Amino acid sequence: MFVFPGDFLGYAEEYVPGEGVYEEEGKLYAATAGEVVVEDKVIKVRTVKEIPEVGKNDIVVGRVVDTRNSFAMVEIVRKKGSERALRHYDRALLHVSNISEGYMKNLENGVRYWDIIRARVIDNNLRLSIKEEDMGVIRAICRVCGTPLVREKDKLKCPECGNVERRKISSYYGSGEW
């Protein structure tokens, strides 16, 4: 059944309100337009256009906006599979231990300030991991001159000044995709 915001769906005693449903004075109404789905007493509305929310196991893209000794803060911009700004925005945490499979002592060997990374969310508190092969830095700039770095095997090289930097490079590096 297709419903519109405000359509009466049933009474609070009948169902548990799920996504896209709200309760008022014991009655359940649709909050968004879409198809009604009932599963195990939970009633939801599958919306026409979803507002993305990041949760565990989602793939996200973001920029490193702050680095500390053992962790980096990442501003997430998009979730994979969605073109739209996120429902909630916050800085995500990327700890050194989640950068590579091996031991990494210095965070700066993995990510640096202003890098754009592709990462996986590993819990619901916005903690990230880039251990996987296709996760990691997808764009970085030279810390000497600011030029975008070019991948050269497992290193990144600056085409302007020849500076070579180390990163946890994603297999998507430089492809423009993620």
Place this chain on the structure above:
Amino acid sequence: MASEDVKRLKGEIKLIVDGKRLDGRAFDELRPIKIEAGVLKRADGSCYLEMGKNKVVAAVYGPREVHPRHLQDPIKAVVRYRYNMAPFSVEERKRPGPDRRSIEISKVSREALEAVIMKELFPRCGIDVFVEVLQADAGSRTACLNAASVALVDAGVPMRGMISSVAVAKVEGHLVLDPTKEEDFYGEADIPFAFFIRNDKIESIALLQMDGRVTKSELMEALQMAKKGALEIYRMQKEAIKSRYIIEEADENE
């Protein structure tokens, strides 16, 4: 225009002839309405709407991060609404940019939408609604609100219900629904309404403005007329969303 005023005062221009309006409508009849949802690619939700000669397009962005940061509300979303008229939307070129009238319309329209948007679900976020009038006739604010409401549904923004808006005017002693420009100019009163509609029923009034002179009983009668018109518009709004959705469904199956 001035000579027309004189003519009207002399009674040479009649707005109501043989119980019919200038455009042949009955007193409680709406102008032809066309609604199309999802017309803009870059917006999260959008709607193009024609209400008589009014042509408006609404775009919704968000929920998204609010800049500047001091406008953020830590417990709920902020709704921003901009009503804007294109310079070419009126007979005499309008100087671009906001003016007193459009600022006021933006404010009251925003307040109408705030009544239905579930702002508490998006702390620190902003929901931006932009409505551009491409061609103006009377009642462009009601057209804009109807378009904004459809665009919000198209954007998937959770809402308690929908907003439908229509104006009632008093012309030569008669109340008329959805006035045209002539009726608005030369009539005695103009009363735009917007209603919060839930489950095909009018729950409450979300916007009520009035200028001109009406009696108490006329106002009550105008309200009844507006309610009837709004429910008709509500049906068309739903139809617009439905048709967009069904087209998308077909695309997915290909």
